[in-house]
Amino acid sequence: METIVSIKPFLAVIVSILAVPLIVSTRRANFREGWTFLAAFAKFSIIASMTPLILDGVEIEYTIAQVLPSVAIKLRVDSFGMLFALVSSFLWIATSAYSVGYMRGLKEHSQTRYFSFFALSLSATIGVAFSANLLTLYLFYEMLSFATYPLVTHHQDMEGRSSGRKYILFIVGSSIGLVLPAMLFIYHMTGTLEFANQGFIAGIVSPKLIWILVLLFVFGFAKAAIMPFHSWLPAAMVAPTPVSALLHAVAVVKVGVFCILRVLTGVFGTQLLFSFQMDTILLYLASFTIITASLVALSQDSLKSRLAYSTIGQLSYIILGAALLSPKGMIGGMIHIAMHAFGKITLFFCAGAIFVATGTKNISQMAGIGKRMPVTLGCFFIGALSVIGIPPGGGFISKWYLLLGTLEASQMVMLFVLLSSSLLNAAYFLPIVYKAFFCTPEESLFENKINEAPPWCLVPLTITAICSIYLFFYPEPFLSLAKMASVGIFSRP
Amino acid sequence: MSRHFPALIIVIPLISAFFIFAAGGLKKTYCFYIAAAALAISLFSSIGLLLQVLQNKVVVYHFGGWAPPWGIAYRIDYLNGIVLVAVAAISFLNLVATKKSVEKDFTEKIGLFYTLYVLFVTGILGIVVTGDAFNLYVLLEIASLTGYALIGMGTEHAPLASLNYVFMGTIGASFYLLGIGYLYLATGSLNMLDIASILPNIFQSNVVLLAFVICLTGLFIKMALFPMHAWLPNAYTYSPSPAISLIAPLTTKVMVYVMIRFLLTVFTPSFSYGSMAVSTSFVWLAVIAIVVGSILALSQKSLKRMLSYIVIAEIGYMVGGVWLGNRAGLTGAILHIINDAAMTLCVFLVAGNILYRLSGDSFDNLKGLFRKMPFSMGAFVVGALSIIGVPPTGGFFSKWYLISGGIAAGHYGFVIALLFSSLVNVVLFFRIFEIAYFEPSDCPHISDRMDEEGKIFNDAPLGMLVPLMIVAVGLIVLGIFTDTIVTKVIQFAIPGEIS
Numbered sequence: 001m002e003t004i005v006s007i008k009p010f011l012a013v014i015v016s017i018l019a020v021p022l023i024v025s026t027r028r029a030n031f032r033e034g035w036t037f038l039a040a041f042a043k044f045s046i047i048a049s050m051t052p053l054i055l056d057g058v059e060i061e062y063t064i065a066q067v068l069p070s071v072a073i074k075l076r077v078d079s080f081g082m083l084f085a086l087v088s089s090f091l092w093i094a095t096s097a098y099s100v101g102y103m104r105g106l107k108e109h110s111q112t113r114y115f116s117f118f119a120l121s122l123s124a125t126i127g128v129a130f131s132a133n134l135l136t137l138y139l140f141y142e143m144l145s146f147a148t149y150p151l152v153t154h155h156q157d158m159e160g161r162s163s164g165r166k167y168i169l170f171i172v173g174s175s176i177g178l179v180l181p182a183m184l185f186i187y188h189m190t191g192t193l194e195f196a197n198q199g200f201i202a203g204i205v206s207p208k209l210i211w212i213l214v215l216l217f218v219f220g221f222a223k224a225a226i227m228p229f230h231s232w233l234p235a236a237m238v239a240p241t242p243v244s245a246l247l248h249a250v251a252v253v254k255v256g257v258f259c260i261l262r263v264l265t266g267v268f269g270t271q272l273l274f275s276f277q278m279d280t281i282l283l284y285l286a287s288f289t290i291i292t293a294s295l296v297a298l299s300q301d302s303l304k305s306r307l308a309y310s311t312i313g314q315l316s317y318i319i320l321g322a323a324l325l326s327p328k329g330m331i332g333g334m335i336h337i338a339m340h341a342f343g344k345i346t347l348f349f350c351a352g353a354i355f356v357a358t359g360t361k362n363i364s365q366m367a368g369i370g371k372r373m374p375v376t377l378g379c380f381f382i383g384a385l386s387v388i389g390i391p392p393g394g395g396f397i398s399k400w401y402l403l404l405g406t407l408e409a410s411q412m413v414m415l416f417v418l419l420s421s422s423l424l425n426a427a428y429f430l431p432i433v434y435k436a437f438f439c440t441p442e443e444s445l446f447e448n449k450i451n452e453a454p455p456w457c458l459v460p461l462t463i464t465a466i467c468s469i470y471l472f473f474y475p476e477p478f479l480s481l482a483k484m485a486s487v488g489i490f491s492r493p
Numbered sequence: 494m495s496r497h498f499p500a501l502i503i504v505i506p507l508i509s510a511f512f513i514f515a516a517g518g519l520k521k522t523y524c525f526y527i528a529a530a531a532l533a534i535s536l537f538s539s540i541g542l543l544l545q546v547l548q549n550k551v552v553v554y555h556f557g558g559w560a561p562p563w564g565i566a567y568r569i570d571y572l573n574g575i576v577l578v579a580v581a582a583i584s585f586l587n588l589v590a591t592k593k594s595v596e597k598d599f600t601e602k603i604g605l606f607y608t609l610y611v612l613f614v615t616g617i618l619g620i621v622v623t624g625d626a627f628n629l630y631v632l633l634e635i636a637s638l639t640g641y642a643l644i645g646m647g648t649e650h651a652p653l654a655s656l657n658y659v660f661m662g663t664i665g666a667s668f669y670l671l672g673i674g675y676l677y678l679a680t681g682s683l684n685m686l687d688i689a690s691i692l693p694n695i696f697q698s699n700v701v702l703l704a705f706v707i708c709l710t711g712l713f714i715k716m717a718l719f720p721m722h723a724w725l726p727n728a729y730t731y732s733p734s735p736a737i738s739l740i741a742p743l744t745t746k747v748m749v750y751v752m753i754r755f756l757l758t759v760f761t762p763s764f765s766y767g768s769m770a771v772s773t774s775f776v777w778l779a780v781i782a783i784v785v786g787s788i789l790a791l792s793q794k795s796l797k798r799m800l801s802y803i804v805i806a807e808i809g810y811m812v813g814g815v816w817l818g819n820r821a822g823l824t825g826a827i828l829h830i831i832n833d834a835a836m837t838l839c840v841f842l843v844a845g846n847i848l849y850r851l852s853g854d855s856f857d858n859l860k861g862l863f864r865k866m867p868f869s870m871g872a873f874v875v876g877a878l879s880i881i882g883v884p885p886t887g888g889f890f891s892k893w894y895l896i897s898g899g900i901a902a903g904h905y906g907f908v909i910a911l912l913f914s915s916l917v918n919v920v921l922f923f924r925i926f927e928i929a930y931f932e933p934s935d936c937p938h939i940s941d942r943m944d945e946e947g948k949i950f951n952d953a954p955l956g957m958l959v960p961l962m963i964v965a966v967g968l969i970v971l972g973i974f975t976d977t978i979v980t981k982v983i984q985f986a987i988p989g990e991i992s
Contacts, residue, residue, distance in 0.1 A: 069980070139884040139885055172919050173919065184896050185900060
């Protein structure tokens with residue numbers, strides 16, 4: 001594997017931090033949003049410009065600072081990191097546009113603070129994607145936890161306060177209480193924290209300790225919302241919808257699963273996990289979360305809560321894919337990060353657009369809304385298809401690979417879990433769309449006149465919906481990146 | 494001139510004290526500038542000394558040309574070289590940062606305040622540079638007496654709190670003096686290196702053991718290690734804010750330095766860590782200090798008081814790290830002396846800024862503070878993250894070494910205590926963030942200035958904010974340069990026999 005040193009990964013991380021002083025110091029709202037867009041486009045172009053190199057099998061490195069003997073704050077771009085960085089930086093552009101429409105549409109307060117912390121959060125997200133070692137990963141993970149707190153609690157009311165408390169307690173509590181000691185133990189025993197394709201602790205650490213360490217990491221990265229560490233996610237839905245959309249369907253939660261995947265493959269290595277039968281416990285944790293979250297989602301009347309529980313379930317798909325410890329399952333888990341991101345962000349955008357246009361939050365009050373907002377609900381349908389995993393939604397591709405993975409690993413129970421979860425997904429999404437379009441005039445709660453959300457809301461959600469379909473036909477470059485990553489992880493040393 | 498740095502570092506502030514006192518009677522505005530000039534020279538000399546240490550290993554200075562063990566020798570090696578820079582930098586930055594606050598609080602007594610200020614700094618700097626055990630006691634008394642006076646200048650219960658501190662502080666200092674007396678009996682010398690060269694022959698002597706124990710007891714009282722901490726919270730709470738942002742970062746931390754100096758230089762590591770049972774029980778004492786300090790901090794209702802209990806817990810961090818007796822633990826403890834001093838300065842300066850603008854620092858007064866004082870609160874967030882231990886701040890890395898030391902020594906009680914304290918700190922600081930962020934301000938009696946967006950902006954003056962920002966950024970810089978500090982300085986400060 002060829003490695004080159006370049007400052008580009010660092011620029012990709014830092015560019016949105018650099019935008020923060022500009023955002024804060026600019027008084028005119030249009031210019032302020034201009035900086036956000038500039039940073040978003042710059043970030044995406046820097047990341048995209050590295051993609052061809054990564055696809056050629058090159059890795060890009062940059063050391064920021066040497067902080068401990070043999071451990072530096074260091075970035076390395078590989079195919080898995082690139083996949084995640086591409087998705088989140090692209091969706092930041094869409095979310096920025098949507099934020100303008102949403103925040104102005106609702107005349108929200110403190111928009112400067114909102115856009116500043118959004119930019120910070122994106123730096124942290126890309127930092128996680130490009131981390132070369134566990135310490136750097138932890139640094140950016142914590143940075144993301146703190147940078148998102150003011151976003152989650154944006155409304156500064158009592159509900160925001162208690163949700164923010166829950167958010168910090170779960171996320172920071174578990175990272176300091178579980179991940180930090182696990183990381184220190186690994187450093188103490190191996191003297192390094194650098195991720196390696198086959199892991200680096202095989203043969204050094206005793207089997208019993210490996211069990212404990214794996215569980216510390218899996219629960220410690222509570223952003224992945226594996227039950228019972230999930231309840232912060234529905235609570236965090238008090239945030240403005242664009243925050244929920246980007247952070248709680250894409251950046252924050254995906255950072256959680258990304259970290260778990262990275263640690264499972266880069267620290268422990270699939271060989272080691274397989275030889276200690278760690279796959280069984282991880283599979284059962286994930287499948288329990290999948291089924292339970294889907295069942296809970298059925299009972300939620302608030303649209304955002306339903307989406308939140310759906311997210312909890314879908315995140316565990318990714319964990320499940322990795323825990324199968326088979327190449328196909330790993331590919332499925334990795335591209336599910338991308339596919340679910342596009343599908344779920346569309347759904348959240350739609351929920352926000354409905355709120356901006358009508359002030360409605362609950363599903364029971366959405367009967368007949370399709371007649372009033374046909375484009376929004378049409379996109380909602382596409383997003384739902386993708387999340388359920390029905391063609392032509394991009395989610396079909398990832399679910400296909402996940403199912404292949406269960407066959408490859410001969411885990412028939414998991415095949416059954418995935419299929420029944422799809423049915424449940426359909427059961428909690430499709431009735432919304434059905435009620436919205438096909439209801440009798442007596443049941444309809446809306447006038448039969450088209451009145452959509454502002455274009456700043458509508459255009460981004462249409463784009464992400466189209467992307468969801470596009471990805472079904474052309475799942476590139478995500479599929480190639482995931483395949484490359486999987487080859488690296490499963491190749492014999 | 495650079496040859497005389499060790500003397501200049503304390504002689505200049507000492508002499509400046511007389512001029513400041515005189516200026517206090519003639520023209521009050523000069524007091525600050527004389528103090529600032531004196532401490533700037535100290536800071537400059539301390540940096541010069543550290544650079545010399547980095548080149549020649551050890552700088553020795555004989556006062557008045559008298560050779561030890563008869564004369565007083567000042568000796569700067571890797572250990573006190575770095576502590577010295579931290580002390581000098583903190584006392585200078587705090588002096589600049591609190592200028593406005595001093596003018597506001599002590600209109601009539603500016604001369605007295607600054608006189609005490611520079612004398613206190615003289616004492617603390619002296620404790621760090623001296624290589625003479627008795628001279629250390631003298632300087633300790635200078636620092637303590639001026640410290641009592643500075644705290645006593647506060648309002649409300651300050652004189653009583655100060656008196657309480659006088660009692661405890663005097664007992665501590667007396668213990669130390671008694672210990673030195675025994676050492677003198679046993680060795681006939683007061684010079685640290687001289688004592689160290691004589692001691693190995695008589696380590697079996699009970700007098701030496703007694704001296705060791707008594708010295709330690711004195712130091713434990715002086716550094717407010719639980720259960721000898723009772724003097725600290727009241728003294729810190731009622732003290733005037735410009736004084737406490739000087740005293741809180743320096744006194745207890747410098748006492749930890751003295752303890753390390755005694756364990757490593759005066760007594761040999763093999764003697765100090767000779768008994769596993771003793772070392773382990775001191776680490777357990779530190780564990781109790783951490784846990785109790787953290788829990789007591791939870792029950793406080795005002796900012797300075799809460800921070801005082803955090804200081805007590807932080808002392809446990811360092812004492813525990815030192816008594817783990819391994820390289821990682823000691824590295825963590827020395828690193829934490831510097832980092833903890835910097836972050837304590839940061840949060841106490843913010844407390845000072847808040848008191849400069851508001852009538853009190855009880856939690857009720859902190860409502861809406863992110864709106865009102867965004868810059869001060871920004872620095873507070875950085876300080877808080879460092880105390881919690883979030884990378885890339887310095888606090889994270891010293892905690893990293895301390896926990897590594899705990900794991901290496903197999904002392905899991907200490908590891909768990911550190912993690913527990915981090916979690917409690919999250920709760921402590923987020924409680925304040927919540928109040929300052931969610932609850933709208935309701936103090937109309939303060940002169941609020943509305944800007945064009947209708948925000949109530951009333952942060953501290955620029956002269957107070959700029960030094961604060963330097964400290965806050967410094968916390969991150971310290972974190973990023975951890976490896977440089979450890980590999981260039983701290984690793985040489987720890988004797989090679991400690992692995």
